[in-house]
Amino acid sequence: LTNYEITFEDGAVMKLIREYTSEAGVRNLEREIASLCRKIAKTLVEAGRVEPLVNGHAGKKPAARRRKSPATNGVVVTAALVEKYLKAPRFRNRVGEGEDLLGAATGLAWTSVGGDTLTVEVSIVPGTEKLTLTGQLGDVMKESVSAAVTYIRANADVLGVAKDFYKGNEIHVHVPEGAIPKDGPSAGITMAVAVISAAAQRRVRSDVAMTGEITLRGRILPIGGLTEKLLAARRVNVHTVIIPKDNVKDLADMAAAVTEGLEIIPVATLLEAVPHIFRNASDALKRDASVARKQVAAEARKRVSAATVKTKSRTGARKGATPAVNGVHANRKGTRK
Known part of the structure; x- marks a missing residue:
């Protein structure tokens, strides 16, 4: 040539x-x-x-x-x-879903050859109240799912999810490409969003991807491999990326080409992320959060009132009690017990 x-x-x-x-x-x-x-x-x-x-x-x-x-x-x-x-391509070129997803969310992952995307799918069907996990998930990833589900159950009102969404139902979480082993905590937020989507029947924006570890209190913890994950998001035409707030410092060290065209939203909690992930979820979330706060305040007032009544009852009982003599209470006849 x-x-x-x-x-x-x-x-x-x-x-x-x-x-x-x-x-x-x-x-x-x-x-x-x-x-x-x-x-x-x-x-x-x-x-x-x-x-x-x-x-x-x-x-x-x-x-x-x-x-x-x-x-x-x-x-x-x-x-x-x-x-x-x-001849035929040896690797699949991932592309965005193109339409909003129900019971599924797009996460970002780090691999030894660079960043990648993964889709977490959740289906809630009638059955025994158990959590089924498929897709060759490692122990850390399984624990992330459990933490996400527990947080959602504890904060169902705030998240706009029915309190009993899990009762009489089986929650099945699947991560496609089952032949490939997967592990790590950074898909925690993705797991939580997919479960909320399935439980509340809200569609997840297809142009949003996310990464972050979740705790039982709904906090989103920092992750690694952010540069590779952002590049993976750009490859599949994702426009908005949710990242942990503690990873903002990593953005300063990145080349401008990595973040070009991306709207990066740092969050400290899952509640901060929800309005950016679901379509028209902001107003609904505020309404649900307001209702939940009122319910919590009402329950707190009831507990305080009940505690006050018990305190008064105990005080009255002490006033009518027979004084102790040498550490032993005397009965009305003067005999000691």
């Missing part, structure tokens, strides 16, 4: 990167490009457009042939040409 210029379209390069390689560096990308160039050279030789090399030269008169071959000859590599020569 001495006198041929091979040009790669942007779409072809992106296809090679996303569908034929999965790595932190570029070694496999170089191999795929070399393989593609060899196959293009073979095709040109078979078509008679290029003389095959003999001892490093084309034919018997290499100099003459090189002068006759115009240097303007070229091959433009398109995405279709990549698939023609390299």
